[in-house]
Structure formats: structure tokens, C-alpha cells
Amino acid sequence: MKVVIIGGVAAGPKTASRLNRVCPDSEITIIEKGELLSYAGCGLPYYISGKVDCEEELRSTPVGTVRDSVFFQKVKNVKVLNRTEATSIDRESKTVTVIDAEGKAAVLPYDKLVLATGANNVKPPIPGSDLKNILGLKSIEDADAIKAKLAQHKALDAVIVGGGLIGVEVAEAFAEMGCRVTIVEFLPQILSIMDPDMIGFVENHFESHGVKIRTNTKVMAFEGDGEVRKVITDKGEIPADLVIMAVGVRPEVTLAKQAGIVLGKTGAIKVDPQMRTSDEDILAVGDCAEKINLITGEPAYVPLGSTANKEGRVAANTICGMDDSFPGILGSAVCKIFEFTAARTGLSEKAAREAGYDVVIAHGPSTDKPHFMPDAKLLYLKLIADRKTGKLLGAQATGPGEADKRIDVAATAITMGMTAEQLSNLDLCYAPPYAPAVDNILTAANILRNKIDGLMVGVTAHEVKAMGTPGVDFTFLDTRSPEEVSAVAIPGAVNIPLGAIRNRVSELDKSKPIVTFCKISLRGYEAALILWKAGFTDVRVLDGGVVMWPFEKIVK
């Protein structure tokens, strides 16, 4: 069996390796238009920052063997044609036409063809885009160009256009290299895969490391003298010696389109769970292929190396006649921002509402270990669930605490349709160096349960703002101790410590809505229960308490 694979970066080589294992009789050829094969593109920001010493490490096996053509031929029994471009597919005759670096064309027959053509950086038509030092970051060559520029002088002005995952990682790398960095983002926030209430901390953390965040800002033009010198936005100019375009990627589907293969509504190649395209002898894997969202069943485009590897395995199994399928994705993602982590999985609150769920959310800001452990760090955790079924739909976490662990647990839970109740009883590992006795995610699950059971009515900070003036339109009740209040307070709130509320209930106006809170709203919740019992009918608890309050605070 002849298998031709177009694309040699991630999904292609993975397909080839698995194919060689399960179907050793197959004759496998990889066509790669670049020089280099099988490299870890996700490692490029760390190559730029110098954390990764040399580019060979990004394309080596764990024991240090570089994955070049010779390696693939000798070890994997896979023929590699690099610096060779596939120019067309003839589905009738089942052949691929290729042209090599010397311009020599050839026609390769296939029994099965695998498209692993990846994705391209989106290049918006901004005037001045052809100036020097306006770069993308997709290949090792791109990274080398950036490193060369940084080597000239380090304290340069770098502007990252686009505050998505790549933009954020590159911004961190540049800041660590000593650049003055600005992220320009068209949307109201960076990392728009996260809910707005989870991202303020991240933006503040960036700013605390000297990285400027310019959201709601549109790039109008680049100006310079051959080399870029400034970025012109609708909110003013930003000096720039180097611009990184990171406004997203689009699936590379030119060949597929030409061959009449069906694309999905995301613009990526439509595939079935066996990774077959509309032509059963042609499969597609990795960043060029459309995914299915596991929760909604809707098509999604989330190109990630982790998914590419899974798809490659399934594609190889399909080719070999083994029964296998790739069920889909949750959009799990994580990134490092200096001492912070931002991670997410499943549906965002907004996406869950749009999908028609009766959404209930929980904010569980707390330390990631018992508060008495000196290395305990704050973690802002948010869970999103369906009130009707209690099922977890999504989870997000930011902060210095260990976010990825909780989000990985949430991803597993969502995949299996776990409810908040089941989640709250999970037997997770507990010891003080690792987690609180009640893990952050279990605490948040209990908040979901309290809300679903009607024991707690939550209200978000934004909803509180819409309730009017505290003290006039509603009572804003801070249940912390006077010491805590004197350190940091929310304007307009009155203070009655939790322990005193039973005796001071008469001070509060029963005719007005009351919003209770404390540092994280556990005491706020207990206060609400006391007030309910005392006959108050409209008592709401501020989600996440003072810690999650994104508006003005009085700090001493």
C-alpha cells in the first residue's frame, strides 16, 4: 500500500510513525515544502527567549536524535521529500504532482493520501505590512529572523499585534529578553478564549511586568523608513523596531479545495471521526482539519499540536483498517504569563449561554494549597455548568496558583459528562504540599451545587454595577472583619462582620435588595443564609467576593 502524506511538521510525521508500526508493509512518503521536518512549533517562543538553547532540540527525539530525512528513512522506514511542494492532487488517477527545490516535477501515485498541510498566519491587509521587521512566528526560520533582530540590540520596542495564545507567549519572551513590549488587541480583552471576568488579573500581571496592553485598539498602518518604526492605531502611535503579527491562523486548504474536497463551515477540511475527508481515500489531520466540539457537537477550529498527534494516530489506524475514531475536542488551552498561568477548557460562560444552556457559574478564588503552607498561591477558578442537568460545561483558571491541574481534571470531567455533585465528591490527591483538603475545584463544585439547590443566589460584579447605587438602590454588605475592611474595601459597602450579623439584623433595610460578600464570599454566603432566615427575601451573594471585584477598591 502506497501512502503519501503532504506536510512534515507535526500531524504528518505522527501519522507516518504510527502507520509504520501498525502497517509495516506500507510504502510511506512525506512531502514537505520546507527544509526542516517534525519540529515542535509550540516551543518557538522558548527558543526566542533562550530557554531552549538551539533549534535542533525542537526537532530531536528525547534521546537527542535529530528527526531529519535520514532518521525517518532509517528508523521509521519513511521516505521524506523535503523542500518539495505538492502542487495538485488528481483524485481520478490517485496521484499527487510535486515539484522539488530545483523545479523538477514528479507524479506520485497513492492508495491513501493524508493531508497534513497545517495552517498559515493570517495577514491582514494593513498599509505598510511589507516593511522590514514585521514578522510572523510559525517556523524555525521565523524564529531565527526574530532572534537575529533581537541580537542587534535588546532594548528595542516590540509590538505584538494580536493578544491570543501565540501573541501572549511571544510578549512574555520579548519582555524576558529586555524589550519594551506592547500588545495591541482589536477585541476588548486579550486571550478571548477566557471569559472577561477571568482576564483582568492577567492583564494587570502583564502590566506589572512592564508589558503594555492596548485592547479595543485597531492597527491602521505601519510606518517606517524601509524598516518599521511605528504602529499607527486608531488610538495613537506606538514606536516599533519589531512587529510580530499574531492575529491568528487559517487552515491551509488550497490543495484540498482545488481537488474538490469538501470544506467545513470553519473553512478547514471536513473530516469524519476516522479522519476521512469527503474522498474516502484522502484523510486530513492536524491544523488543516476541522474538529468537533465534544460538548455541542458543532464544528470548531482549534489548531493545536496535542490534537494533531491524536488525529495522526487515528488516521494511521483508519488507513490500516483498524477500528478507531477521534471523538473531538474541548478547546483546552494553557499559557504561561510570567508567574501567572491562564488555562481553560470546555465552553466559556458566553458560549454556554449562546448554546442555550441555563448557565450557572461558580467563582472559587482561593489558594492552591492550604493557606498555612508558605508556597500556597492564589488561584482564580471559575466553573460553568448547566443548571438543568448539573453537568459541568467549562472551567477557567488564572493566577499564580496551579491552574493546569484543575483544568485538566475539569477536561476529564466534562468529557465524561460529570455533574457538579459527582465532581464535589471526587477523590483527588490530598497532602498540604499539593492541594487544600477540599481542592479548589471541589469547593467551586460545591458552590455550583449550592446555587443549583437554591441555597445561594449569586450575582456577578458586573450585575451589581447594574443594580444602581449601593446604599441607595441596594445594601452592599461587607461581612469581613474591620481589620480586613480597613486594608481594602469596596466603595459604598457597609461593614457588619459575619459573627455580629445575628445581633445587628435590625440595622438592615428589609425592603431593599441586599448583596453580601467577604474576601471570597464564603462568609458572604453564610451571611445571606442568616438574612434569609431573618426574613429578608432578596439576598444575593457577590460571586468571588473582594478578590474577584474588578472595579474600584479603596486600598490603604
Added chain:
Amino acid sequence: MKVVIIGGVAAGPKTASRLNRVCPDSEITIIEKGELLSYAGCGLPYYISGKVDCEEELRSTPVGTVRDSVFFQKVKNVKVLNRTEATSIDRESKTVTVIDAEGKAAVLPYDKLVLATGANNVKPPIPGSDLKNILGLKSIEDADAIKAKLAQHKALDAVIVGGGLIGVEVAEAFAEMGCRVTIVEFLPQILSIMDPDMIGFVENHFESHGVKIRTNTKVMAFEGDGEVRKVITDKGEIPADLVIMAVGVRPEVTLAKQAGIVLGKTGAIKVDPQMRTSDEDILAVGDCAEKINLITGEPAYVPLGSTANKEGRVAANTICGMDDSFPGILGSAVCKIFEFTAARTGLSEKAAREAGYDVVIAHGPSTDKPHFMPDAKLLYLKLIADRKTGKLLGAQATGPGEADKRIDVAATAITMGMTAEQLSNLDLCYAPPYAPAVDNILTAANILRNKIDGLMVGVTAHEVKAMGTPGVDFTFLDTRSPEEVSAVAIPGAVNIPLGAIRNRVSELDKSKPIVTFCKISLRGYEAALILWKAGFTDVRVLDGGVVMWPFEKIVK
């Protein structure tokens, strides 16, 4: 409604707090025989080592309020009788007799009674046990006694009797305080909740930090001159200025027994999923209560603070007439051993075999991040699954890498009945600072799948030893590069690098079994596939490769 709770450390206060929230009309009394309430016993080793500054931190809320009687009364509306012992229960009249520190007795009526009597350290009848400085570690008072002794002179000889979780944590604490530490363990290994193949690394790591491990060793007597001076074992004497007895705990069930409440076969109080004992007005929670293993459905005794909290919540809900249940546990556990973590969940390989499963295991030793990241650390991961259903039964991880994250994911997967196939397609968070593109647990799940699908026949190191002499009874084939082999090799193995096997197949004897391996047995697996294709019929792959080989190695 009058609720009396006997025990004020963990499960009792949790039950009281939840009860006060969901049933604020109830009159709640906690009876605690000690002085101190609601403290984090699990934090004691870190209090001893000085990581936790003062004992108040162990019994404070996250905002620094000490959880004393006043706190419970004022904030939680709970009456506390500390330094008061419950001496008997009269189920007929529904009363508890108590006696306070001054010897004054009282009779407390209850509508519902909650037993949260905890557990006691096992004290084996070893001659000399009454010598000074032979201590246990259960209470803050115990920890203070230990700290007082350590303060006298630091470089003392400390012997820990028992290598379970507590013993291991105390050993680390003592070593960090500068003691010469020996762990004496009756069983063939420390941490017997882990499989033997996962524990050698941990024992070596202890030894590398100067902590001596004496397994298969029985303590016969303690000797000294009023104060303990040495521990006499069946393998010789060990000098000792301080001995910590950590041979396990037993549920405190005296009161329950006297009252005729049914105990389970573990000796702990039998409870239903609503935490009710055989008397429906008496509930039991925490370390005195029996648990159910979620996988086998069998009774289990695994006393942990994390479980106590969940049970307390369910007990309170039950008392208030809410529909709730505690499904059971997986025996998840984690501990820190200097730079190592050891974590586990579900059934061990041994337990799974004893429970009658057709067990398949996977060893996935690999770095916890992409190998090119400078902070990538080795993680030894083992999965245990049922060959028939493919369902995950257990997981264990040790090493410097991030073990707890993978074990928490495994715990979630096991709880929901996830199969190896489902696990292998999990959408976990991926970015180089957090995980490899194919996370360790997904790689291990793929190994399980390969074994279940018949693509790979695994053989453990111990099974290889039983196969006879390498080179005579079987061919032991190392598929690594000559450079790797010259650095570290397994005696008796022949070396043919993976890339050369296709051309050198004729050198190998088809009539003998072949065991293939490499560093982690990925190349070993590929070699096995090549040999199968070449007509070899008995080809097995060494589970975990050189990295997991626990026997003699030739190291240059």
C-alpha cells in the same frame, strides 16, 4: 432540632458548619476531649520542619481567624464543649453522657448524633515502648513535644517506625531539620500503597538525602536509660534519640461499640451512603467511619482529611433531610519526598489481580514537559487497566516530575469509568511549560491500547529475571544507540540500534524468545513490530525500558 457531634478536629466541625448553613434552626453542640479544635492534622509534619511558622496557622481560617470555641459560637452558631469527653451513648433515651476537665458529668439529649471520633495511632506492644522520646504524631501537642526535643540538639538520631504516608512525611521533616533519620519498615517496601516497581526510585531518593531505609525489618525492643537510646531490630541495632511510631492508625470506635452500633469488617463504623450508622439517628463521619472502594464496592479503611470534609457535608445534608450521598473513595494519596512526589489512585496492580481483573499495565516513564524545556523533569507513570473492558483501574506516579496532576486526572477518569481509548483522546491542556504535546498519561493510555489490541506484548523486569539467562534462554535486545549503551547498559543484552534492525535481523535466533527494550521501550516496541513482521513469534517488550529496570546496570 438538637444535634450533638462527638469530635472536634476535622469531620465534626465540617458537619457543624454545613449544618448551620442548611439548617440554621438546629442547636449544634460539638464535644471535643482535647483543648484544640478544628486543626489541620495533615500540616503537622510541616509545622515540625518549620515550614509552617506557628500552630495557630493550622487552626485558623484563610483570613487568620483562629477557630476556637468563641469563633464557633459567634460565627458558626455552634456550641463547643472542649476538654470534655463523651463517655457513653444511651440510644434508648437519645442522650450522651459527658465529663468535663473538672470531672463534672452532664447528660446531653440529641435528636441526631454525629460520631466524628477519629482514629488512634496503633501502639504495638514492643518492650521498652514506655521510654521517653518515643512519640506519635497525631495532635498539635505531639508536634510540640517533638519540636521541643529537636530544639535541644538538632543532629540527633531519629528512627521512624513505619514507612507509610505519615512516616515518610515525618522522615522528610526530620532530615530537613538536620537529624540522622532511619525509617524501619516491617514490609518489603515503604509506602506499600504503591506497587513495588514504582517504589525503588523513591527509596533511592530517600537514601540520596541521607535517610536510611530498613525494609523487611522488625522492631524487637527499645532500649535506653529512661530516655530511648536505641532501637533493637531483627537485623541489628539502630541508635535513637527520638523514635516516632507511625505504624498506622485504627478507628476510634469505643463509644460506638459500647452503644451497640454495627462495625464494618475493617473495624470502622459501618455507614450507608447518607453517613447513617445502623442507628438511623446516629451518623458517623471521618476517620472513625468505614468507606467504600468505588471500583470494587468493597469496604475500605482509608482515613484522610479530604474524605472527612466530603462526609461531613453529606452528613449535615442527611440530617437536614436533603437528598445527598457520599459514593466512596479511590484511595487517592500523594506525598512529597524532598524533590520527589509519590502519588497513586485506584487499585494497585496487586489489588486489581486479587479482585479478579484480567490486568494490563503500562509504564510510561518520560519527562513531564517536552524534553527540550529546561525545567522538564522525569516522571515514572504506571497505569493499571482491565483488559476485558479497557477501563482504567488505577494509576501511580513517582519522580521529580508533576505526579499529582496526572493522578488527579486518573482519579477523575476512574470515577467515571473511562477506558484507555477514551483516556488517550482526552483534550488536556498543552503548552511547553506545562506538558508534552502528548501528555504522559495519554502516552501511557496508548501503551495500554497497544497491549489490549495485541500490538505489543509487555514483560516486566521481574518477569524477565524469571525467563533465565539472557543470551542463553532468551535474546535480550537493546535497541538504543551505541552511545547510549556505553553510558548505561543492562548486563547480558545485545545491542542493535532500531535503525539497523531491518538489515541485521539474520543475526538473531528465531527459535528463542526475544525481549526488546530501549530507554523507555518506545524504540523497543518498534523493534518488536519489525521482528514480528520478520517472522519472529515470541517477541516481548520490556515494560518501561532501561529507565524502569530495577536490577543491576553497567554504568560508565
